Amino acid sequence: MSQKHLHSIHVSHYKHTAGCATEVMPVPDVVKISMSQHIGAPCKPLVQKGDYVKVGQLIGDTDAFVSAPIHSSVSGTVTGIEEQRSAAGGMDTLVVIETDKKQEVYEGIKVPEAKDLPEFIKAIRESGLVGLGGASFPTHIKFNPKNLDEVHTLIVNAAECEPFITSDHRLMLEDTEDLISGCQLIMKYIGLDEGFIGIEENKMDAIEHINEVLAAKGITNIKTFKLQARYPKGAERVLIYEIAGKTMNAGELPAQHGVILSNVTTIAFVGQYFRTGMPLVSKRMTVDGDAVATPKNVIAPIGTMINDVIGFCGGYKEEPRKILMGGPMMGRAVFSDEMPIVKNNNAILAFSKAQSMVKEETACINCGRCHQACPFGLIPTALADAYAKRDAQALSDLKVMQCMECGSCSYICPARRPLGFTNKLGKAVVKEAGIK
């Protein structure tokens, strides 16, 4: 099969922790569980100060369609409901739980059973599952496409193109059974013919391991798909182009192209949930960066503070100046290490001063590297000029809305211009002007 490639860039992989088997972190003294861990309406806390909660117990929910319920990740006593500024800038409601370290499991936990798609979707919603690749879009909506008859392919996003992060890599090696059963469940209930697990070729051990397990089980309708080890191969629209051969525009859904696309962690969780019945209460993540003493892959309860997670990894080796939730290409810098882990965290990266400072911007030399790097062939320099004039029409004509903010242009720019961020601002200008 001849494969078509979109433009991409080479970014050093820094996969230091690829060989680090995942360690389960002990329960911390206190967890703070956010009520807003998904795209959509935040949940309302269902518990009050003084309540005793157990692992897997529902503690936050809402009637809004685009949302996902929140469960307690620990057993212990609720000591308060706090408001805290989130990394995104808005206010966040946190349920603070002092743990008793017994990790008593909630009585209501049972392995779900589903006869048909509606029951499957209901179970997925009850599990609190959201897109764990980063977007945290509620999964029960994604798995329930309007054009059910037209979807035929499952694509598992296991590219893990972000530098540093190896949590998906470890998952593929350690939880292979859950991953494959998750694929099978989704394909069975939604009625998909074939599944592709897209993996970058810098994880050949994972590809070989999954192939062996698939062969041993005699599964032929799920295949691994080798991707180039380049950035950003793990972007939704890039995967749909390279694996399914379809061109997907911004604002379209994968289902419109006959594809259900989900992150490997999300799908493995489906397998795990239908095996154990435990909702989404803990998360595997890579802890790395030059300020961390012992980089590791850890499974931490949701709501654990960042500094507790780093404490488990030997603490700080030197003073951190920048801490990221997620990878260095698209992750979000947080202003404090007293932030709780949320469902979609796949990495905590702490960097020292030397690696944290924003490089000074110099003049554009029109070299065109940004255009060559852009997977969608946008012209970031032209977009930046249009943004400087706040020219919504020009921004729209130059297709700013197609930008997926992968940051390749900013990465490659020899003048250190924040082109990706400018595109983000440009999109806001177009939206404000109301241009379709």
Next chain:
Amino acid sequence: MDKKTYSNLVVSSAPHLVTNMDTTRIMLMVLIGLAPSFLVSIYVFGMRVIALTAVCIIASMFFEWAWNKLMHKTQTVGDLSAAVTGTLIAFNVPSGLPFWIAIVGCFVAIIVVKQLYGGMGKNIVNPAITARIVLFISFATEMTTWPLPRMAADATSTATPLGVLAEGGAELPSNMQMFLGFIGGSMGEVSAIALLIGGLFLIWKKIISPIIPCCFIGTVFVFALIYYGATGEGEALQMAIFHVLAGGVMLGAFFMATDYVTSPLLPMGKVIFGIGCGLLTMIIRLWGQYPEGVSFSILIMNCLTPLIENFCQKRLYGGAKKNEK
């Protein structure tokens, strides 16, 4: 456990990594690409090549530094772009040129062409090319007094191959002599092989795209092939190779037409730009007043670059629908 928290962290937009290829490194690569030709020039024209190049680099960097200092602008002399401009000016003049004339050229390039238009990245035309043309018109005698290459017979000055072609009076050098660079001409443009090595180095390092050099050189070759084939003024293939090797085609195609700032960014624009340079070069060489046309052709195409860019953007994105409501 002693728990210390950090709540004054650096917050910036993603991505939090950048490539280590910055403007300074790009300019350094270009200087490395120019080195083979520099060495051949020293061999062909002697030690004055080193002195002239040093004068041009120092003068260019001084003007850049002084302008930024006087205008209270961020100091940009460290990005080495002025050093590249200085080197290219030295490459574009005869090696015997008086130093003060070379310094005038550097003033034109850095102050008039580059800084008055807003500095790095804002100039419309290539500073080194424009400086060459200004010197060529202002100091016609000095700029066309070609020092003898070391292999030549006894004489005090010589003519360039293109000069011979235009005015006659001597025998044309063989293509092999021109390929190696043992001919008269501007200091850094004589050796096609050295410029080719430097140019391929830049393409290999992905500093320049091969589109402009290929289109430029290809157009010159094909144009000459057709012209001489049709008119029978010389052996067509022989003359086509002659035109590619003669004058500033190699230097211009690899090192000056590819200047990022003054050439189109989109691949299609690069094709138009390269073909335009080649056509104009040949038109000036065959029918123009001057024997050489590379610098004029690049200057003209520099001026057309914004139009080419605009045209290609419209082609790429299907044009603006401004009149639709």
